[in-house]
Amino acid sequence: MQTCLTCEKTFGGRSNQKFCSVSCKNKHHNTQNKTKEAVVLTINKALHKNWTVLNKLYQIYRSTPISVDVANAYGYDMNYFTHIHNSPIGEKYTMVYDIGFKHHIDNRIQIFPAP
Secondary structure, three states, rough: EEEEEEEEOOOOOOOOOOOHHHHHHHHHHHHHHHHHHHHHHHHHHHHHHHHHHHHHHHHHHHOOEEHHHHHHOOOOOOOOOOOEEEEEOOOOOEOOEEEEEEEOOOOEEEEEOOO
């Protein structure tokens, strides 16, 4: 007799069987995956918010340089971006999926859609 890892009932069956039913097996694996995927979901949520903010700011200001404080006021988090794009002329763009910005010296950013 084995004890189910999920509901702790005793059951008979193969000697290497860990769960009394498919339902208990699914519950166990869903619980394990939920904790693993929580980190990914948190990051994706932050990336989506940043993407939304950049799109909104681009609709308002187009390519006019704006203060980083304006982006932060809209909820942009500088810690989350998807990649850095280096242009052929050496400019560095911080990208969130298909939209990004380049930093200016005076604490301003200029938003651009992906080339």
